[in-house]
Amino acid sequence: MVPRLRPLDISNALARALVQVREDLELPTEFSAEVEDAAEAAVAAFEPPELDFTDIPFSTIDPEGATDLDQALYLEQTGETLRVMYAIAEVPAFVFAGSTVDAEARKRGQTLYAPDGRIPLHPTIISEDAASLLAGATRPAFVWTFDLDVTGAAIFTTLVRAQVRSRRQYSYLEVQGLIDDGIADESLALLPEFGRLRSELERQRGGASLNRPDEEVVVVDANYALERRAPFPLEACTAHVSLMTGMEAARIMLEGNVGILRTMPAPDLDTLAEFRRQVASLGCPWPENQNYGEYLRTLDHTDPRSLAAIHAATSLFRGAGYTAFAGEHPAVIIQAAVGAPYAHATAPLRRLVDRFVLVACEAMLAGRDVPKWVREALPDLPKIMARTSSLASQLERASVNAIEAALLxxxxxxxxxxxxxxxxxxxxxxxxxxxxxxxxxxxxxxxxxxxxxxxxxxxxxxxxxxxxxx
Incomplete structure (x- = not known):
């Protein structure tokens, strides 16, 4: 949910309830002085990577006002080859294995999002400054380069550490407007075609993207209201950049016989039947002869009932977890919604596991051994992520319960x-x-x-x- 309750006075019953949810879950409110001091020391000791990619005109596309910027991208067309360059914040440059900041990150696991704010994974001197890919600032990054064929399939992939400089921080609304008006620069103008190609590949492999609508709690005429915002078409395109990156990261780790995957079973028949009844009640019946991926792609993101159906589809995407391996491949390697092996590799400022995936992939593509500290951490990461994902689910569920009670x-x-x-x-x-x-x-x-x-x-x-x- 989008945090929109900050302006409300704490005397408001809903605002008090949301604070109580945080307290009941014993969520941290700030970092200790020791962790903050260690983060400041790490930033002061930072040494930039040797490669310099600051001449590449990367840009970021994020929700308006975001400051923890994990990704910047640049696209170019060369003949029949579409090249996608994707810079990911190099968190390991500031969070060293075994450090105080690393220990705190392993406790937190991920950034937690509540309607009234967020609880960050890393101190803000790292997550919103030194490691964030802010416009105009030179930052270290893991830079993926994907060369795609005419179908949108990745035919050549590289990953290196380099300095980058984002030219501009866009909001989704800004970029969608530029594309719709036909005045986007070449890089941004290529996003719709990229998204079309990758969406077709997803359809062919049986995948299903779930672009959930944003939910915002607002106060209108002294009454509570829950608004759902339809995602911009552009957001599906940028989501496919992250999906492609995660699929390539999984491929690299499977070929290297070490890593950690994001796995998920296919929904069972009872879950599918319940979802079918639920969307029928919303006036969005699901045809019997259509798989759920195709059905989700047909829903109208401008229709409030369709948005509710998309939100209800989260029931089909349960049971996701992390599977670490070293040596033999695990029995289950597929993420059912993606329809392929997949890994989290694009949000290291907000998710612990991505830092280890990025370091492992960069080492393997460079022909080096995966660092010992990454291998040693792999067995513990699924437990850490499961614990903190459960906490995130409890936070969301309790917050939604309070919001729905307020609405009624x-x-x-x-x-x-x-x-x-x-x-x-x-x-x-x-x-x-x-x-x-x-x-x-x-x-x-x-x-x-x-x-x-x-x-x-x-x-x-x-x-x-x-x-x-x-």
């Missing part, structure tokens, strides 16, 4: 049209289309039933929403 707090006693998407002991789970909310209902119900549900509880403090059959 003035409507206790009202009745709503709903569809039962699954059965539970003593009741079930219903999908309401207006407002778009999924909640528990008490009573004898069956999956697929259309029912009238009466709201009996909407408690913001506990995030409790309860319905009964009307």
């Amino acid at each position: 707090s003035a409507r206790v006693g009202d009745e709503f049209e709903a569809t039962v998407v699954s059965e539970r002991d003593g009741g079930g789970v219903i999908q309401i289309a207006d407002p778009v909310i999924t909640a528990r209902i008490t009573g004898t119900v069956s999956a697929g039933d259309s029912v009238r549900a009466r709201l009996v509880t909407a408690e913001i403090t506990s995030g409790t929403v309860e319905f009964v059959l009307a």
Whole structure:
């Protein structure tokens, strides 16, 4: 969710509830003085890489106001070859294995996002300054170069450490406007064609991109509202750059017989059936003869109900984890949503595991052994990421519960049209289309039933929403 609650006074019930969620989960509020001092010392001791790519006109595309910039890109067409250069923040230049900052990062695992702000993985002197690919600043980076054939498939890949300098920090809105108006520079103008090619490759391998709508909690006329923003078409294109990078990183590590993959099983039949009922209740039925990847690609991102269906599709993308290996390949190497082996390799400022993947891939492509500190960390990384991913899920779930209770707090006693998407002991789970909310209902119900549900509880403090059959 997009943090939009900072302007609200803490006396507001929802703002208080969100603070309580952080406290209940015992989330850190700041870095210790020891960690901050160690981060400052690491920045002061920084030595830039020898390669200089500052003449390449990279640019960043991020949500407006972002300061922790992991990626910068540049595209060019040479004959039939499309070249994509992707600079990723070189976090290992400031976070040394075994250091105080490294130890703290292993505790945190990832940046946590809440409606009222974020809890960063690294001290801001690193994540929002020294390592961030800020426009006009020379920064160290892992620079991927991908040469693509006419179908968009990567036919040659390199990865090196180099100094880079982003020319400009764009927002998604800015770049989408430049492309729509036909005035984008050559690099940005190539993004739609790149996205088209990679989307077709995804379709052919059975993958499914889930471009979830942003959710923003806003206050309109003293009432709470949950707004969903449709992603810009451009965002799917930039997502494919990251997906391609992760697929290439996985290939490199599998060929080198050492690394860590992002894996996920395909959704089971019960999950698919529940999702099918849920989207039907939203007025977005899923045809029986269509796979879920194709279905998600057909949804209209400008339609609020379609956006809700896309958000509901998160149920199909459960069970993801990390699989480390050294020597023999693991039994499962596929990420089902991607439809191929995949690794996280593009967000080291915000995710612990990416730092190790990048170092491993750079070493292997250079013909060097993967550093000992990377190999030693591999067995622990899946546990660290699982623990912190669980914490992130708890934070999101508790925050959404509080927000939905706030949205409904003035409507206790009202009745709503709903569809039962699954059965539970003593009741079930219903999908309401207006407002778009999924909640528990008490009573004898069956999956697929259309029912009238009466709201009996909407408690913001506990995030409790309860319905009964009307």
